[in-house]
Amino acid sequence: MNITHWTGYIDGPEETPFVGGRFYLNIDFPAAFPFKPSHIRFIRPIYHPNISTKCEIYLDILYSQWSPALSIRALLISLCSLLIDPNVEYGLNRNALKLYQIDKQKYEEIARE
Numbered sequence: 001m002n003i004t005h006w007t008g009y010i011d012g013p014e015e016t017p018f019v020g021g022r023f024y025l026n027i028d029f030p031a032a033f034p035f036k037p038s039h040i041r042f043i044r045p046i047y048h049p050n051i052s053t054k055c056e057i058y059l060d061i062l063y064s065q066w067s068p069a070l071s072i073r074a075l076l077i078s079l080c081s082l083l084i085d086p087n088v089e090y091g092l093n094r095n096a097l098k099l100y101q102i103d104k105q106k107y108e109e110i111a112r113e
Contacts, residue, residue, distance in 0.1 A: 004029045007043075010076050013084050017111035018046070025079075027072065034068040037061070040075065047111045049086040049097035057082075058092045 006027040012018030024043040030036045040062060042055040050058045059082055061070060091097030099107040 004031075004033075006072075008072070008076065010080050010083075013080050016084055017108040018083050034070075037063070037066040037070075038072070038075070040079075046083075047093070047096050047107075047113070048083065049088065049091040049093055049100050050082055051096075052092035056092060058087065058090050060087075 006029075007024060008027050009022050009024045012021035012023065023046060026039075026041050026043060028039040030039070040057055042051060042057065045051070045053055045055055052058075057079070059075075059078055061067070061075065061078055086097075086100060088097065088101060096107065096111075099110070
């Protein structure tokens with residue numbers, strides 16, 4: 001058993017194209033946790049401006065805004081918030097970002113799939 005590797009999930013938030021989905025995550029804790037952030041990736045790709053096609057996530061609290069006071073619960077809540085409100089200033093999935101900016105309805109159709 002490896003206590004530094006967890007599998008977690010978040011449920012798709014209401015009033016988003018992700019509602020009704022359950023999205024699993026790999027959560028890896030570095031040896032320096034909580035002084036260094038955990039490494040979190042989705043297990044399967046999600047069509048979202050801040051999630052790469054390789055399932056990487058851009059969320060500021062996983063990088064520049066990390067604080068040892070943050071809990072895994074807070075990280076998961078922040079991920080749900082990111083699904084509700086993408087950060088259009090920083091996109092890992094440029095196609096999703098562009099579509100989100102120019103045709104949100106089409107973006108939501110693709111994300112729902």
